Amino acid sequence: MKFTSYISIAYLAIFLPAVILLYTILPKKVRPFVLLAASFTFFWFISEWLICYILISIVSIYLIALWLNKLKDKRNALVKEAENKEQKKAIKKKSGRNQLLVLLLGVLINIGILAVIKYSPFFFVNVNLFLKLIHSSARVSVPAFAAPIGLSFYSLQAVSYIHDVYKEKIKADKNIGRVALFMSFFPVIMEGPICRYADTAEKLWSGERLHYRNVTFGAQRIAFGILKKIVIADRLNIIVTTIFKDHEAFNYDGGLILLGAILYTIELYTEFSGTIDVVIGSGEMFGVTIPENFRQPFFAKSISEFWQRWHITLGTWFRDYIFYPVTMSKPMKKMTKNCRKKLGRDYGPLPASIIAFFCVWLCNGLWHGAGWEYIFFGMYHFALISLGSLILPLSNKLLAKLHIDRHKLPYKIFTILRTALLVCIGEMIFNSRGLHDALGMLKTLFTRFTFKSIFDGSVLSLGLDGHDIIILCVTLAIVLTVGILKERGKDPRELIASTPIFVRWPIYMLLVVYTVVFGAYGAGYIPIDPIYANF
Amino acid sequence: METLIEILEDIQPDADYETCTTLIDDHILGSLQIISLVAEIEDEFDISIPTVEIKPENFNSAAALWAMIQRLQDED
């Protein structure tokens, strides 16, 4: 069996049903082991011996957490015996330092593996470029490592686990099985969401029986995810690939490039969120609530809000483990205090947060890939968010002067469209073939912008015909409707479930038939590889 | 408690801090405001707020904030 994606016959029709069947017929006590065995099997199918890497991570964080626990117990015992406040403080300080060293060891192991596998080739290539630049004839050889699946995702989970133990948010787990399942649970291993121990571990290991409602709701979510991916994303793939690959050769104009940027953003969204629907639906079947990764991102009114709605678990990870630790470090706090006195309320917290934003976005860019275009992508968002914070006080004043109400609909629509456009340009950089290519596309976008090729019909020569365009519009309208319902706090699945059977069943069937008929699969279509699995 | 409300009003004027319980959930306090808030509270009440305490439960209302401050003062 070969898995390349969750949206595949191998996973949906064979693997998942087999795991569900085993899970139901075996007794409660064995069920967690069914999930664990299934997860390791899944990992093995994809990465074979590279499974060693995740095993190293699991064992390392398991031991580090227990070690931290021991230090904490020792500290507590000593504090109890201490006679006065000074002594207590000294004990706490000393223990705190030791704990920090242990935590850093754990971080070093896990981020170290990630760094070596993912970034060392990029690093050495650039060392060679530098050597060439200074006319040195020396060259280092560029190493190549095969990366296990999900490395970028589970490494972050590993760090969050030991960090949370260190901060006493959670207790170190004595059961290595539970830690292993938290790290490797098969639906989330490939493309996230990045889970926290406190959210999923307990539930995963509980071995609770399947509930009819969970299974059917999970199945519905999976079906909708498949629809998004194979009707929209796979269909857009042809035209998007053509535009991004040929724009230089065939000298496309800015209008076509913008179209490519927008369509790529839609493709990325439907592909990634569709897969995440399958992931969360799979978890739901076993009664596990996997954290949401998307919340109608294109309703965001600013870039920073966009990132609270898009790939949420990555954003919150960076917030909790980079942004706050940086801004809340002692020197930064001091700086904020001083700046508030000098710069006032609006600008006081800015210096500290801009430094933190820089760290976050550098890491975010690099996380997506080792390449200058990804660093550019990160810096693009860093610039937008920093600028946004800088001009917010000004724009507030301006709006007040012009008597424009931020909460009125026209202004809201304006901000939504503006944000979406900026996001599309960011994703265009993201999908470019390198820094040079990205800059070239940006240049075309701003210097040769016309709608000519869109209106003269040459856009139809890029691999989509009129039929395809109609289906794309209809399907996007469905996705938009679902998004609006969710934005208003209504779960479409609940709404459908509350209708009588002769309404409900046809809707479910239509969902499947629609996907079967209008899906862009089969001979002639090349399904896209899961975009996020390679990060 | 009054000092706390004053600090809050200084940081983000337009909100009713006596009653509001969704300061974070409704994005009344963003990350920038939180940074300022933590710095001010630490200064004013002579405590140190560890990063684990920075979670929505503690920042959603003035009352919750106050409870956290008192707890941290006792711990010291």
Added chain:
Amino acid sequence: MDKKVVFRKLAGAAIFILLLALVLLLLSYWFYPQQSEDITMQDVKPNGLLAEEDNTIDVILFGDSEAYTAFSPVQMWRDEGFPSFVCASSSQYISLTESFVHQALEHQKPKLVVLETYAFYRKMRSDNAFITRIENMFSIIQYHNRWKIISPIKMKSADYTWKDDMKGYKYAKMTTKGQNKQHMIPTDKIKPIPETNAKYVERIVEYCKQKGVQVLFISTPSTKNWTYEKHNAVVQLAEKTGVDYLDLNLQKEIKIDWHTDTADAGDHLNFRGAKKVNAFLGKYLAETYHLKDKRNDPAYAEWNALIPKFEFLTSEK
């Protein structure tokens, strides 16, 4: 939970699945193509042939990814001046090749049909009767894309206006170093072609002969996919069907360098490898089959315009 409730829910789920299957069966019946209607409109690139004017292409090449990475009509046009087209799709089954051949010969009168031989070895799943039955029952999966032509609204009958500037060639830029080892070691051993596949090939050849079109088998260079054992089997099949056979793996003068000329370590050729192959192949085909040089024919002006694009794409940048 109450046993009765569990039973009712399970029964409900079963009925739902049966109903869904029924709907799909009915749709399959509706979507199943009528005899004369063409059935292979899914493939974008090979179907680009349908956009070409009738009776303008002299050589049509069929096969899988080996074919579309190795055969480059625009280059052969530039060098030799005969128009050709590659009707290849990834992992093409020989059964699909057959329908492509039928579709192609309805609109074109080529001098030569080329079948790339690696596709002869792609096992079709029809070995398993049960799965085939199921697949046939739910043929909606295979023919789903026909919604574009059977749409009751009849927006337009399917139109093939999309012309492929590369004429079916897929430009592979990447290089993944392979090994320059000798992969064609002479032997008498034979790796037999699956029986059903051989039957399909015979049928295709028969059909071409009926239409008065010559057939040529070509094996493209690949250290990963081609061996002398397979070569021997194709020689046999060529003799049996009375078809010419050209194994490019044995043509020393092409000088494929597997360090630089392959996209994926010996599996497929990249653009460098393809250049070498087409330089040789263009000449070979033009001479062997006396193909006319049409570069000065005004009807083919469009073809000449493709050369700069092709050269831009395949230049060493």
